[in-house]
Amino acid sequence: MVFFRSVNALSKLRYRLGQQSNLRDSVRWLQTQTSTDLDLRSQLKELIPEQQERLKKIKAEYGKVQLGNITVDMVLGGMRGMTGLLWETSLLDPDEGIRFRGLSIPECQKVLPGAKPGGEPLPEGLLWLLLTGKVPSKEQVDALSEELRSRAIVPDYVYKAIDALPITAHPMTQFTTGVMALQVQSEFQKAYDKGIHKSKYWEPTFEDSLSLIAQLPVVASYVYRRIFKDGKVIPVDDSLDYGANFSHLLGFDDPKMHELMRLYVTIHSDHEGGNVSAHTGHLVASALSDPYLSFAAALNGLAGPLHGLANQEVLLWIKSVVDEVGENVTTEQLKDYVWKTLNSGKVVPGFGHGVLRKTDPRYSCQRVFALKHLPDDPLFQLVSKLYEVVPPILLELGKVKNPWPNVDAHSGVLLNHFGLTEARFFTVLFGVSRSIGIGSQLIWDRALGLPLERPKSVTMESLENYCKKAASS
Numbered sequence: 001m002v003f004f005r006s007v008n009a010l011s012k013l014r015y016r017l018g019q020q021s022n023l024r025d026s027v028r029w030l031q032t033q034t035s036t037d038l039d040l041r042s043q044l045k046e047l048i049p050e051q052q053e054r055l056k057k058i059k060a061e062y063g064k065v066q067l068g069n070i071t072v073d074m075v076l077g078g079m080r081g082m083t084g085l086l087w088e089t090s091l092l093d094p095d096e097g098i099r100f101r102g103l104s105i106p107e108c109q110k111v112l113p114g115a116k117p118g119g120e121p122l123p124e125g126l127l128w129l130l131l132t133g134k135v136p137s138k139e140q141v142d143a144l145s146e147e148l149r150s151r152a153i154v155p156d157y158v159y160k161a162i163d164a165l166p167i168t169a170h171p172m173t174q175f176t177t178g179v180m181a182l183q184v185q186s187e188f189q190k191a192y193d194k195g196i197h198k199s200k201y202w203e204p205t206f207e208d209s210l211s212l213i214a215q216l217p218v219v220a221s222y223v224y225r226r227i228f229k230d231g232k233v234i235p236v237d238d239s240l241d242y243g244a245n246f247s248h249l250l251g252f253d254d255p256k257m258h259e260l261m262r263l264y265v266t267i268h269s270d271h272e273g274g275n276v277s278a279h280t281g282h283l284v285a286s287a288l289s290d291p292y293l294s295f296a297a298a299l300n301g302l303a304g305p306l307h308g309l310a311n312q313e314v315l316l317w318i319k320s321v322v323d324e325v326g327e328n329v330t331t332e333q334l335k336d337y338v339w340k341t342l343n344s345g346k347v348v349p350g351f352g353h354g355v356l357r358k359t360d361p362r363y364s365c366q367r368v369f370a371l372k373h374l375p376d377d378p379l380f381q382l383v384s385k386l387y388e389v390v391p392p393i394l395l396e397l398g399k400v401k402n403p404w405p406n407v408d409a410h411s412g413v414l415l416n417h418f419g420l421t422e423a424r425f426f427t428v429l430f431g432v433s434r435s436i437g438i439g440s441q442l443i444w445d446r447a448l449g450l451p452l453e454r455p456k457s458v459t460m461e462s463l464e465n466y467c468k469k470a471a472s473s
Contacts, residue, residue: 040144041206043132048202048447055448072463079274085282086450087273089130089441097361098271100126101133105267105361112266113138115241120263120369123242123436124148127213130270130440145241151214152236152245158182159222171223171425172303176296178219182212183292192288201288202447208291209439216432217242221249228422246432250420256373257418263369264411267362268430270437276301277308277431281438282445286453291442298438299431308427308434314350315412315423317341318379318386327378334382334389342397350409351390352402362407366414379413 067083074082090100100108112121112135124144128136136144161181162174183189188204196204218236225233229251237248243262247253252261273282281298285291302308325333341348370380387405394403412426458466 040128040131040140040147041203043134044202044206044443044447047132051444052448072467075458075463084455085273085279086448087278087282087441088444089437090270090272092272092274095358097358100270101129103129103135105365108266109365111135113141115244115258115262120243120259121266122262123265123269123433126266126269127436127440130437131443142241148210148214148242149236149238149245151211152218154178154182154215154218154222155185157184158219162219162223162226167227170303171227171428172299172309172431174223174226175220175428175431176299176303178223179212179216179292179296179299182215182219183290183296185211186290186292187211188290192290198449201449202443205291205446206443209443212291212295213435213439216435217246217249220428220432221246221251223428224250224422224425228425252418252420254418257420260369260373260414260418263365264414264429265433265436267365267407268411268433270434270440273441275307276304277434278438278441281442283453285442285445286450291439294442295435295438298434302431302434303427308430310349310406311408311411311426311430312423314408315416315426317349318382318413321382322379327382329382329385331385331389334385335393338386338390338393342393348386348390348394350386351394351405352400358402359404360406360409363405363410366407366410370410370414370417374414374417377413377417379416383410383413 068081070082074080090098091102092098096104098105103111108121108126108129112125112129114120114122122141122145125136125141128134128140128144158178158181162178165174165177186204187207188201191200191204222233225231234249234251237245240248240258241262243265244258246265247258247261252258271278273279277298280301281294284297285294289297305313321329321334321337325337329337338348367384370377370383374380386409390405391403394400412423415421415426415429
């Protein structure tokens with residue numbers, strides 16, 4: 001059986017790095033890549049031996065170097081601040097925000113190809129960047145778009161699995177069910193059953209990951225149309241790129257909405273490896289579960305209120321402000337409502353972050369988009385007022401390390417403006433986007449031969465005994 005599909009459509013692509021002389025030393029690997037005529041899979045095949053040797057050297061030379069001290073607070077506090085995971089595709093800085101292969105969001109917006117000059121970056125370009133560390137040319141991105149469209153075929157049994165659920169089931173439940181049904185076609189599982197050598201694990205993982213990324217907008221839009229649009233399905237448009245096609249499949253063909261979806265998918269794609277969905281995907285995959293099983297697990301983590309479900313909660317909370325106070329809310333009225341929320345034992349959704357200590361750059365770029373395309377939208381104006389009102393109140397409370405808005409504070413309002421008003425569906429959009437980061441890293445997990453994840457746990461009794469002994473010595 002042939003497990004790996006031909007990607008001849010990409011074979012004549014040329015890489016153009018260019019315009020990168022101002023990047024930081026931390027992206028030296030990206031700067032020193034050479035351009036070739038190879039397709040995406042071939043470029044990976046060329047890069048992998050180099051990175052395998054790099055990992056071996058790090059282990060040999062620095063294997064015993066300590067990365068920090070683990071405290072009891074870290075163990076009891078969700079492992080916050082504890083370094084314990086290799087994640088190549090992105091790195092989160094508490095002050096600067098996310099960097100994709102060393103590039104900040106503004107840098108990605110500048111150097112990654114768009115559908116039009118000066119437009120938002122195409123998600124396919126970010127996928128290429130995350131996988132290779134290279135900034136692709138427009139021709140490479142267009143060819144990758146074509147490759148993904150060719151893979152966007154969903155078997156009927158996937159739809160039947162979703163249809164077996166009540167239409168009232170949460171969109172994330174239906175979406176995850178669809179992903180699990182897709183697992184039947186896993187090339188990794190087939191190859192593993194036939195005894196593929198571990199040095200080649202990355203190859204069927206690559207096939208599964210790209211197919212999964214391609215199929216997700218089709219599955220997600222089916223869920224959306226099933227629940228909210230009487231089940232009337234829209235076919236893929238072969239003339240559109242990944243983000244625009246996703247918007248089209250959902251039923252939104254405003255060119256501005258296409259641009260928003262390109263931006264949305266790009267900025268939600270990856271946020272280093274410690275967040276719940278990324279870590280879950282990596283953990284499950286470390287057991288050699290295939291990309292479909294691993295990503296389905298990641299989606300179940302994303303569905304939690306403290307992770308991806310937060311974007312749903314933000315829009316619902318903002319609409320509750322409007323329902324009670326009105327759209328033309330004054331600053332004082334807004335302050336009162338924020339205090340009312342906090343005094344009731346709830347949080348103001350969309351503010352704070354587990355790592356960031358400044359305004360989330362993903363929030364900032366969405367604000368720029370709103371100022372450009374919908375400056376007079378009443379809910380956007382309310383979001384702008386919240387940016388002025390909420391942080392000082394949270395600082396006054398003295399209980400939060402980061403009072404600034406995160407990515408969820410803005411995304412729902414933008415989607416709502418263009419007609420995607422069903423807040424329960426927002427986490428599905430997040431899930432489609434996150435497949436690009438998780439899938440890219442999973443390919444590198446297999447290429448680098450990363451081991452089964454197995455941290456040590458402790459009981460409260462063992463923790464007490466250890467600390468008493470340490471204090472007496």
